[in-house]
Amino acid sequence: MLVVFNKLLIVVTGYILLLNIAFGKTEQRWFFALASDDIIDNAADKDTLDNVQRYFAGKDLTIEDSRLTISSDTSCEIVEEDTTPVKYWMSENTVSFYHSFFERYNIKLNENIQILKTLNINSECRYPFSELIKIDNALVMVYKNRAIFYFAASDPRFKAVVESAGENEIACTNNGNELDDVNNDGYIVKCTYPNSDILSIYLQFVNKNKSDNVLQYLKDEIKSGENSKVVISAEFFIEYKWNGDDKLTISIYQPGGETDIIFSSLAGNTSIKTIYLPD
Known part of the structure; x- marks a missing residue:
C-alpha cells in the first residue's frame, strides 16, 4: 500500500491526470458521471464529494483531430501514447490495487492503455486536464484523492448513473x-x-x-x-x-x-x- 500511496502522491503533486478516452479522427464527446470514494486514507490533498462533483459539473469533454476541448471554451493539442499499466504505474502492486478499485465502478483495467498528453506544458488544458489515459472506454482522472469518471452519452454505464442519480x-x-x-x-x-x-x-x-x-x-x-x-x-x-x-x-x-x-x-x-x- 506504501507503493500505491507514493504513486498517488506523485499523481497529485505532479498534476498528472488520468482520463480514459476513446480517441479517433471523429468527434468524441464525454460527460461527467460520478466521483469515487476516497482512494486512500489520510490523503493530504482531498476535498468533499459535493465540492468535487460541483467542480466537474458541466465540464464535458470533446476530442477531435488530436484536440481536446473542455466545456466548449478551452482547448489544446494532445498526443496519444500506447503503454501498459505496469509501465505507467511502475509497480505490480499498484496495478493490482487499481484493478480492484476500478472494478468497483465497472471499469476494467486492461493489459494496454493509452496516455493522452498536452503537447505544450503551457497550454490552456491545465490540471486536472493535462494528461489523460484510456481505460475501458471511460474517462478516469484522479483529483482530490478521488477517481473521476466520464462516459460517452451512449455508454450503458453513463445511462445507469443518470437514471439513478x-x-x-x-x-x-x-x-x-x-x-x-x-x-x-x-x-x-x-x-x-x-x-x-x-x-x-x-x-x-x-x-x-x-x-x-x-x-x-x-x-x-x-x-x-x-x-x-x-x-x-x-x-x-x-x-x-x-x-x-x-x-x-x-x-x-x-x-x-x-x-x-x-x-x-x-x-x-x-x-x-x-x-x-x-x-
Missing part, C-alpha cells in the same frame, strides 16, 4: 392548474436537481421520456451554446435556444399549444421549468 433529492413544484392561471401563464412545473449541470440533466430528461408521444423527438445529444431546430412536420417542430452556457430553452410547437422546457444552471444546481401554453 439523486432522484430522491429532486425537488419539484407547480403553480396549480386553475384555468385562469393556465390561460395567463401556462401550467408550470419546476424541478431542481442538486450538484448537476444542464447537459447531464438534459440527457437524463431525454432518457426518461423516450416513450412520450412528443418528447421522444428531442435530440439525443446537444452541444452547449449551439442553437438548432428539429422539424417533425409543417406544424410540429422543436427549437433549441441557448442564452449563454447557463440557460437553454426548448420550445415545442404543435397543434393545440406550445410547450417551453427551460434548463437553468445556478450555483452547481440545475432546474427544469416546463411551461404548457394552450392555444
Whole structure:
C-alpha cells in the first residue's frame, strides 16, 4: 500500500491526470458521471464529494483531430501514447490495487492503455486536464484523492448513473392548474436537481421520456451554446435556444399549444421549468 500511496502522491503533486478516452479522427464527446470514494486514507490533498462533483459539473469533454476541448471554451493539442499499466504505474502492486478499485465502478483495467498528453506544458488544458489515459472506454482522472469518471452519452454505464442519480433529492413544484392561471401563464412545473449541470440533466430528461408521444423527438445529444431546430412536420417542430452556457430553452410547437422546457444552471444546481401554453 506504501507503493500505491507514493504513486498517488506523485499523481497529485505532479498534476498528472488520468482520463480514459476513446480517441479517433471523429468527434468524441464525454460527460461527467460520478466521483469515487476516497482512494486512500489520510490523503493530504482531498476535498468533499459535493465540492468535487460541483467542480466537474458541466465540464464535458470533446476530442477531435488530436484536440481536446473542455466545456466548449478551452482547448489544446494532445498526443496519444500506447503503454501498459505496469509501465505507467511502475509497480505490480499498484496495478493490482487499481484493478480492484476500478472494478468497483465497472471499469476494467486492461493489459494496454493509452496516455493522452498536452503537447505544450503551457497550454490552456491545465490540471486536472493535462494528461489523460484510456481505460475501458471511460474517462478516469484522479483529483482530490478521488477517481473521476466520464462516459460517452451512449455508454450503458453513463445511462445507469443518470437514471439513478439523486432522484430522491429532486425537488419539484407547480403553480396549480386553475384555468385562469393556465390561460395567463401556462401550467408550470419546476424541478431542481442538486450538484448537476444542464447537459447531464438534459440527457437524463431525454432518457426518461423516450416513450412520450412528443418528447421522444428531442435530440439525443446537444452541444452547449449551439442553437438548432428539429422539424417533425409543417406544424410540429422543436427549437433549441441557448442564452449563454447557463440557460437553454426548448420550445415545442404543435397543434393545440406550445410547450417551453427551460434548463437553468445556478450555483452547481440545475432546474427544469416546463411551461404548457394552450392555444
